[in-house]
Amino acid sequence: MMQRRSFFIICLLLLTLTRGVNAQSKPEAQVAAAVETFKNALISGERKALEAIVADGLSYGHSSGKVEDKATxxxxxxxGKSDFVSIDLTHQTIQVTGKTALVRHQLSGTxxxxxxxxxxxxxxxxxxxxQRGQWKLLARQAYKL
Incomplete structure (x- = not known):
């Protein structure tokens, strides 16, 4: 009986620790949702969707070294000069400090x-x-893998 109880407690502790490692805070979850919205806007190429998710002061750096402002x-x-057909994001990390969030991930796409x-x-x-209660993309820098 004592072994079963110990086994149950150990399993419960491991489950609790595993869930805690993967848990996101509310701000991290909001940023993750903004990243997904941005990804979908990149794929759709719809002007309104793109304008809604990026900041006016956007600095968008390409892996080639070219940097664009919001309008460009x-x-x-x-x-269609730049056209994402599909995007897969992996190894994403999110770090939120106040009203700023840093997101790193790997992007594979067609x-x-x-x-x-x-x-x-x-x-x-x-x-x-x-900005005004919504997460806006302020800067992006890509590098080749």
Missing amino acids: FIKTLVS TNDNGNPGTVKLGILLVWQK
């Missing part, structure tokens, strides 16, 4: 830039800022 970034996606099919595998750093 949106114009490039809406025109593209169709100017009608030319391709694939990308990038490391990404996103900087999010809470």
Whole structure:
């Protein structure tokens, strides 16, 4: 009887510890949702969706070294010059400090830039800022993997 009780307590403790490691705070969950919204906006290329999720002061860095402001970034996606067909995000971490959040992940995707099919595998750093109660993308920097 004592062995069963000890086994049960150990299992309960392990379950509790495992759940605690993967738990997200409310702000982290909100940022994760914003990242998903941004990913979907990249795929859709819809102007309104992109304008709604990025900050006016956006600095969008490509793995090539090119940096775009908000207007150029949106114009490039809406025109099809840059076209994400699919995006898979992995190894994501989120760190929230006050009204700023840092998100790192790996992005694998298929593209169709100017009608030319391709694939990308990038490391990404996103900087999010809470503005008027909503998380907005303030900066992004990509690097080739």
